Amino acid sequence: MDLKQILQQYNDLCEDNDWQVFHTPKNLASALTVSAAKVLQHYQWITEEESISLGRIPKSRETIENEIAETFFYLMALANRTGIDLEQAIVNKAERDARDHQGAPD
Amino acid sequence: MDLKQILQQYNDLCEDNDWQVFHTPKNLASALTVSAAKVLQHYQWITEEESISLGRIPKSRETIENEIAETFFYLMALANRTGIDLEQAIVNKAERDARDHQGAPD
Amino acid sequence: MDLKQILQQYNDLCEDNDWQVFHTPKNLASALTVSAAKVLQHYQWITEEESISLGRIPKSRETIENEIAETFFYLMALANRTGIDLEQAIVNKAERDARDHQGAPD
Amino acid sequence: MDLKQILQQYNDLCEDNDWQVFHTPKNLASALTVSAAKVLQHYQWITEEESISLGRIPKSRETIENEIAETFFYLMALANRTGIDLEQAIVNKAERDARDHQGAPD
Numbered sequence: 001m002d003l004k005q006i007l008q009q010y011n012d013l014c015e016d017n018d019w020q021v022f023h024t025p026k027n028l029a030s031a032l033t034v035s036a037a038k039v040l041q042h043y044q045w046i047t048e049e050e051s052i053s054l055g056r057i058p059k060s061r062e063t064i065e066n067e068i069a070e071t072f073f074y075l076m077a078l079a080n081r082t083g084i085d086l087e088q089a090i091v092n093k094a095e096r097d098a099r100d101h102q103g104a105p106d
Numbered sequence: 107m108d109l110k111q112i113l114q115q116y117n118d119l120c121e122d123n124d125w126q127v128f129h130t131p132k133n134l135a136s137a138l139t140v141s142a143a144k145v146l147q148h149y150q151w152i153t154e155e156e157s158i159s160l161g162r163i164p165k166s167r168e169t170i171e172n173e174i175a176e177t178f179f180y181l182m183a184l185a186n187r188t189g190i191d192l193e194q195a196i197v198n199k200a201e202r203d204a205r206d207h208q209g210a211p212d
Numbered sequence: 213m214d215l216k217q218i219l220q221q222y223n224d225l226c227e228d229n230d231w232q233v234f235h236t237p238k239n240l241a242s243a244l245t246v247s248a249a250k251v252l253q254h255y256q257w258i259t260e261e262e263s264i265s266l267g268r269i270p271k272s273r274e275t276i277e278n279e280i281a282e283t284f285f286y287l288m289a290l291a292n293r294t295g296i297d298l299e300q301a302i303v304n305k306a307e308r309d310a311r312d313h314q315g316a317p318d
Numbered sequence: 319m320d321l322k323q324i325l326q327q328y329n330d331l332c333e334d335n336d337w338q339v340f341h342t343p344k345n346l347a348s349a350l351t352v353s354a355a356k357v358l359q360h361y362q363w364i365t366e367e368e369s370i371s372l373g374r375i376p377k378s379r380e381t382i383e384n385e386i387a388e389t390f391f392y393l394m395a396l397a398n399r400t401g402i403d404l405e406q407a408i409v410n411k412a413e414r415d416a417r418d419h420q421g422a423p424d
Contacts, residue, residue, distance in 0.1 A: 010203075024158060030149075033142040037139050037245060037249030037250075039138060040139045040246055043136075044246055045234045050132075051131040051132035051135075052187070061188070068190060072192070073199065086178070089172075093179065094116065101119060137362050139358065144355075154259065222412065225415060225416055237361060238361040238368075260345065262344075263342050263343040263347075278407070281404075293370070295373040298386065303324075305391065306327055
């Protein structure tokens with residue numbers, strides 16, 4: 001997948017629907033959190049063990065898949081509106097985590 | 107960026123550090139929400155107007171960039187552990203949104 | 213209102229419905245966050261100005277009122293299951309805040 | 319504890335510190351969610367079983383107690399700024415829950 005292409009398509013959709021005026025970083029950060037909490041709602045009363053197999057129930061899976069994608073779009077839009085390059089941020093964090101948590105080479 | 111490659115690298119890191127036992131969907135959904143809320147915390151007392159320029163302050167930007175990347179990793183890990191193909195989920199949602207919100211062609 | 217009485221009544225309801233097994237602190241902390249995020253959802257795309265008058269729309273007000281009460285019950289249940297005296301915690305925090313933020317006496 | 323008295327004292331503190339301008343319902347709903355997520359953070363990687371005993375560790379207990387009280391204050395302030403009587407909302411919800419979930423009388 002090409003993140004830049006998806007982002008461009010998403011931005012076009014937002015512009016075509018005049019959503020940009022609502023998409024301030026403050027609002028997108030709220031929408032991101034609300035969207036993540038919707039995902040969490042599926043798991044709040046079940047055990048960790050049960051949570052592993054929830055994705056196998058087609059109805060739950062479809063809903064969770066949609067909410068995970070929604071969370072991703074808000075994350076991408078927030079990065080975009082904050083002037084953050086999401087790809088670069090991910091690569092930076094991956095490198096930092098690898099450095100912080102990996103053992104020394106032989 | 108290649109999402110699959112980043113995901114593979116992240117999974118290797120989790121395995122090397124024995125994090126997989128903690129990474130149940132239930133726990134990852136909590137971590138996702140907590141991580142999103144940390145992003146929101148920067149914006150909770152400022153206006154929408156002010157939120158637009160927050161990304162220009164280097165210190166804030168760096169912190170937000172790191173938290174956005176963290177949120178992305180939890181989202182990716184959750185999708186992975188739930189058996190959801192994040193790329194496909196994003197493409198599906200982009201198509202559904204385009205279909206639902208685009209005007210009819212001339 | 214007597215908090216202790218409300219708490220007792222709520223505990224009885226939980227016991228009568230065998231909810232206690234689900235009401236671990238971990239689960240209640242998730243439910244608390246999800247419930248708070250549901251409240252936030254009403255405000256995510258509106259301005260601060262608009263948010264001030266949202267409570268005047270009967271339909272919104274009724275929903276928000278119910279979600280605020282739900283959030284309170286999860287907060288109370290979490291405190292209870294964690295061995296925290298909610299009343300005492302509130303009084304302690306009120307005193308700490310007053311001490312930290314009040315000007316010195318004349 | 320008298321909720322009305324605590325609310326009055328909290329409002330006085332907010333006024334004395336000129337916090338009222340920041341305390342729009344939109345902002346308070348964000349602060350409420352962020353505060354709840356801070357509580358959740360303590361529980362995200364531990365098991366339900368472990369979560370039951372977390373309150374016995376003095377350091378964790380003190381932090382959680384403070385965050386629970388903070389969550390309560392944002393909940394109270396939000397209710398207040400939305401024109402919702404928190405006491406009445408709680409009583410209404412308690413009655414509704416009892417009606418919905420109690421078995422029929424003999």
